[in-house]
Amino acid sequence: MENNYKSEMCGICNREKPKGIHLYTLFICCDCEQKMIHTEPCEAEYQHYLDKLKNMKQTTLYS
Numbered sequence: 001m002e003n004n005y006k007s008e009m010c011g012i013c014n015r016e017k018p019k020g021i022h023l024y025t026l027f028i029c030c031d032c033e034q035k036m037i038h039t040e041p042c043e044a045e046y047q048h049y050l051d052k053l054k055n056m057k058q059t060t061l062y063s
C-alpha cells in the first residue's frame, strides 16, 4: 500500500499514467514501454524515442 501513489506525465505520449518506468529523468508509461520493446531499431518511432531520451540527458547535464 502506498499513500503517495500518483500519476506521472509520460515523456513519450505526454499523458498522465499511474504505471511506468523511469529512464534517466524521463518517465515512460507501461504502454510506451511496451511499444519501445516491440519497436525495431530501424523504425522511425524508435529514433523518436532515442531523441526524447537524448533531450532528457542534455537537459540533465545543463541543469
Ligand SMILES: [Zn+2]
Binding pocket: 010, 011, 012, 013, 014, 015, 017, 028, 029, 030, 031, 032, 033
Ligand atoms: Zn506513454
